[in-house]
Amino acid sequence: xxxxxGPASSAWDALTAGAVEIVDRQHLKARIERGxxxxxxxxxxxxxxxxxxxxxxxxxxxxxxxxQGHTGVLIxxxxxxxxxxxxxxxxxxxxxxxxxxxxxxxxxxxxxxKILDESRTEVRFQSEWFDRMRLDEVVRLMxxxxxxxxxxxxxxARRQEQRRPIGLxxxxxxxxxxxxxxxxxxDLELGGTDQTFNLLVGRDLQQAAGQPAQDVMTLPLxxxxxxxxxxxxxxxxxxxxxxxxxxxxxxxxxxxxSLIVRYLELATDAGPAEVRAAREALAAGTNxxxxxxxxxxxxxxxxxxxxxxxxxxxxxxxxxxxxxxxxGASVRTMAELFLELGLVSSxxxxxxxxEQKGLFVDxxxxxxxxxxxxxxxxxxARRGKRQAVTLRVQ
Amino acid sequence: xxxxxGPASSAWDALTAGAVEIVDRQHLKARIERGxxxxxxxxxxxxxxxxxxxxxxxxxxxxxxxxQGHTGVLIxxxxxxxxxxxxxxxxxxxxxxxxxxxxxxxxxxxxxxKILDESRTEVRFQSEWFDRMRLDEVVRLMxxxxxxxxxxxxxxARRQEQRRPIGLxxxxxxxxxxxxxxxxxxDLELGGTDQTFNLLVGRDLQQAAGQPAQDVMTLPLxxxxxxxxxxxxxxxxxxxxxxxxxxxxxxxxxxxxSLIVRYLELATDAGPAEVRAAREALAAGTNxxxxxxxxxxxxxxxxxxxxxxxxxxxxxxxxxxxxxxxxGASVRTMAELFLELGLVSSxxxxxxxxEQKGLFVDxxxxxxxxxxxxxxxxxxARRGKRQAVTLRVQ
Numbered sequence: 001x002x003x004x005x006g007p008a009s010s011a012w013d014a015l016t017a018g019a020v021e022i023v024d025r026q027h028l029k030a031r032i033e034r035g036x037x038x039x040x041x042x043x044x045x046x047x048x049x050x051x052x053x054x055x056x057x058x059x060x061x062x063x064x065x066x067x068q069g070h071t072g073v074l075i076x077x078x079x080x081x082x083x084x085x086x087x088x089x090x091x092x093x094x095x096x097x098x099x100x101x102x103x104x105x106x107x108x109x110x111x112x113x114k115i116l117d118e119s120r121t122e123v124r125f126q127s128e129w130f131d132r133m134r135l136d137e138v139v140r141l142m143x144x145x146x147x148x149x150x151x152x153x154x155x156x157a158r159r160q161e162q163r164r165p166i167g168l169x170x171x172x173x174x175x176x177x178x179x180x181x182x183x184x185x186x187d188l189e190l191g192g193t194d195q196t197f198n199l200l201v202g203r204d205l206q207q208a209a210g211q212p213a214q215d216v217m218t219l220p221l222x223x224x225x226x227x228x229x230x231x232x233x234x235x236x237x238x239x240x241x242x243x244x245x246x247x248x249x250x251x252x253x254x255x256x257x258s259l260i261v262r263y264l265e266l267a268t269d270a271g272p273a274e275v276r277a278a279r280e281a282l283a284a285g286t287n288x289x290x291x292x293x294x295x296x297x298x299x300x301x302x303x304x305x306x307x308x309x310x311x312x313x314x315x316x317x318x319x320x321x322x323x324x325x326x327x328g329a330s331v332r333t334m335a336e337l338f339l340e341l342g343l344v345s346s347x348x349x350x351x352x353x354x355e356q357k358g359l360f361v362d363x364x365x366x367x368x369x370x371x372x373x374x375x376x377x378x379x380x381a382r383r384g385k386r387q388a389v390t391l392r393v394q
Numbered sequence: 395x396x397x398x399x400g401p402a403s404s405a406w407d408a409l410t411a412g413a414v415e416i417v418d419r420q421h422l423k424a425r426i427e428r429g430x431x432x433x434x435x436x437x438x439x440x441x442x443x444x445x446x447x448x449x450x451x452x453x454x455x456x457x458x459x460x461x462q463g464h465t466g467v468l469i470x471x472x473x474x475x476x477x478x479x480x481x482x483x484x485x486x487x488x489x490x491x492x493x494x495x496x497x498x499x500x501x502x503x504x505x506x507x508k509i510l511d512e513s514r515t516e517v518r519f520q521s522e523w524f525d526r527m528r529l530d531e532v533v534r535l536m537x538x539x540x541x542x543x544x545x546x547x548x549x550x551a552r553r554q555e556q557r558r559p560i561g562l563x564x565x566x567x568x569x570x571x572x573x574x575x576x577x578x579x580x581d582l583e584l585g586g587t588d589q590t591f592n593l594l595v596g597r598d599l600q601q602a603a604g605q606p607a608q609d610v611m612t613l614p615l616x617x618x619x620x621x622x623x624x625x626x627x628x629x630x631x632x633x634x635x636x637x638x639x640x641x642x643x644x645x646x647x648x649x650x651x652s653l654i655v656r657y658l659e660l661a662t663d664a665g666p667a668e669v670r671a672a673r674e675a676l677a678a679g680t681n682x683x684x685x686x687x688x689x690x691x692x693x694x695x696x697x698x699x700x701x702x703x704x705x706x707x708x709x710x711x712x713x714x715x716x717x718x719x720x721x722g723a724s725v726r727t728m729a730e731l732f733l734e735l736g737l738v739s740s741x742x743x744x745x746x747x748x749e750q751k752g753l754f755v756d757x758x759x760x761x762x763x764x765x766x767x768x769x770x771x772x773x774x775a776r777r778g779k780r781q782a783v784t785l786r787v788q
Contacts, residue, residue: 142563169536
């Protein structure tokens with residue numbers, strides 16, 4: 001007998017697509033099916049100024065809730081960012097200043113509306129409740145858990161075993177993140193699988209505060225361009241959602257073949273049928289480069305629109321036909337770059353050509369021989385109309 | 395060659411009499427010898443309303459500093475009392491309310507001046523600095539130590555090993571106590587040997603705050619009347635300094651023989667020669683009861699003056715000649731007590747004698763047969779002038 005799938009059931013399927021774990025699944029499903037309007041919490045720590053594809057998995061899940069009429073409650077972790085999330089870390093993170101965090105939060109917020117529906121999103125800063133939190137409340141919060149419970153976390157347990165120091169303040173991180181759920185009365189919290197412990201602390205603290213415990217939905221972590229580590233700014237293995245279309249396209253073309261399908265599935269709007277088709281095409285021997293072009297187009301279209309995707313693809317194809325030069329990543333002057341590439345033969349020729357506006361980087365004329373430049377893969381350096389090379393940075 | 399003992403050196407001997415450990419001994423000695431005026435910190439948590447002899451060891455040490463012109467800085471631990479000192483504990487202590495702590499602090503302060511010199515004592519409440527302490531300062535404090543360092547404490551290590559829960563807030567206790575030293579700029583902190591860890595945290599936090607690290611002097615813990623456990627209100631094995639002279643005398647007479655010399659040495663004004671004489675007398679076979687009478691007289695004299703000591707001794711001797719009755723400690727009515735003691739034969743006789751004001755407890759006439767009474771050792775119950783018994787509670 002086939003299970004009947006009403007609209008409520010397919011709403012459930014759409015909302016939970018890609019979820020790794022749901023606690024309490026039955027409770028959440030019942031609420032969705034009876035049409036409750038939920039407050040769906042997601043916390044982001046503004047430790048660095050840009051959102052990248054790794055962030056978008058939970059953000060896009062939140063958007064699906066918003067599209068079904070729920071309220072997204074985005075917590076800007078301007079306090080926890082200062083402490084540093086110990087989740088999955090081997091070492092104590094440096095503590096950020098209030099200014100660093102505030103600057104990062106500004107750019108985060110500008111980038112959020114590429115994914116979330118602003119009209120259905122409530123943006124809340126932790127500073128609303130933590131700026132005025134006093135010692136007695138901290139004592140009360142801390143008394144609601146035990147040292148053993150904290151040390152049961154994988155990351156802390158490993159650090160303790162390896163005798164790597166755990167700063168006492170790191171124990172505060174899950175408590176503060178959990179307290180956010182109390183402060184905003186969350187019904188559901190989304191987060192990466194590495195956040196499971198923290199999300200469950202939210203349930204405990206809500207119950208201790210006399211609130212119903214939030215449900216929790218964890219989502220997969222996206223590997224970075226290195227194919228191994230979780231995507232993160234600090235590892236420089238990321239694709240930022242605010243990167244310019246051409247950089248984004250080039251970076252997508254650098255995704256390891258083994259992760260093409262995963263990126264399509266987790267980070268783009270490709271539906272299940274399209275993902276399956278890509279998987280089958282690769283298995284059947286299609287050149288991965290062709291499937292990656294589809295991935296790259298989809299990503300650029302999502303964050304910059306279709307025309308930008310067309311232009312980025314055209315630029316990619318054009319430069320892909322150019323001879324490639326491998327060089328180091330360090331910052332240098334334009335003169336040094338063009339000499340290294342062999343596009344000019346001397347500094348005096350360099351200066352002359354700059355004056356004549358005859359040298360270009362990515363179709364922008366070089367204004368000075370002494371200007372600094374940081375080479376990036378996919379960048380095109382050109383002399384006049386005929387001589388051009390594309391760079392590959394190693 | 396004999397070491398010459400100038401006045402500075404004998405000042406040092408007087409100040410450090412009985413000290414178990416001094417950190418940094420050379421530093422402290424040099425400061426005393428060059429005549430520095432020190433701020434000598436001692437923290438007392440007002441968890442219960444009375445001071446007992448256990449508290450007096452550090453308080454009397456502080457008084458010796460005051461007598462030499464130093465400033466005693468007495469910290470009323472109205473915050474740490476609420477958290478509960480985990481030092482030497484097997485289990486998480488119950489957290490007290492602000493009101494309970496405040497009530498206990500009131501009686502503490504009244505009793506302090508039996509020992510300290512009010513004109514040389516600065517009384518500071520932790521609430522002066524902790525009431526306004528905010529989360530960011532808590533994070534900063536916590537980041538100055540590690541989980542491993544906390545778990546290295548004997549008591550925490552033992553609890554962890556035995557899988558007894560350690561509340562996360564208990565880790566705050568040493569940090570707050572240590573922060574007190576920063577707040578009052580302590581030069582020296584006194585405390586029982588069970589406080590060693592906490593006192594050393596004060597050194598660390600002062601250095602982190604750019605202050606010179608305080609020196610630390612630990613003092614012995616006094617065993618209670620059970621002869622085994624540390625004296626404490628919660629174990630009911632204490633002699634309170636505010637107890638009435640008769641109770642104090644009786645309790646002193648209940649000190650185990652093995653501890654007579656220790657009580658004389660730690661809790662009275664007996665000098666080294668007198669302590670030695672007591673030790674030798676006991677070794678030579680003197681009845682311990684006689685040495686205890688000297689201990690009891692000294693204690694009552696210290697806290698109530700010589701006439702009270704005379705009266706308490708006289709009452710003791712008188713009641714000591716009376717027949718003794720052993721009975722349980724539970725609260726009962728006067729009628730139940732006098733019937734149990736066989737001083738009345740019926741309830742009607744009881745009522746008649748009460749009306750005639752012919753029954754007494756400790757020379758106070760019994761006002762009602764239904765009045766409640768909690769029997770205590772040494773209490774005298776009397777009928778008329780002739781019939782009387784002394785109680786021993788088991």
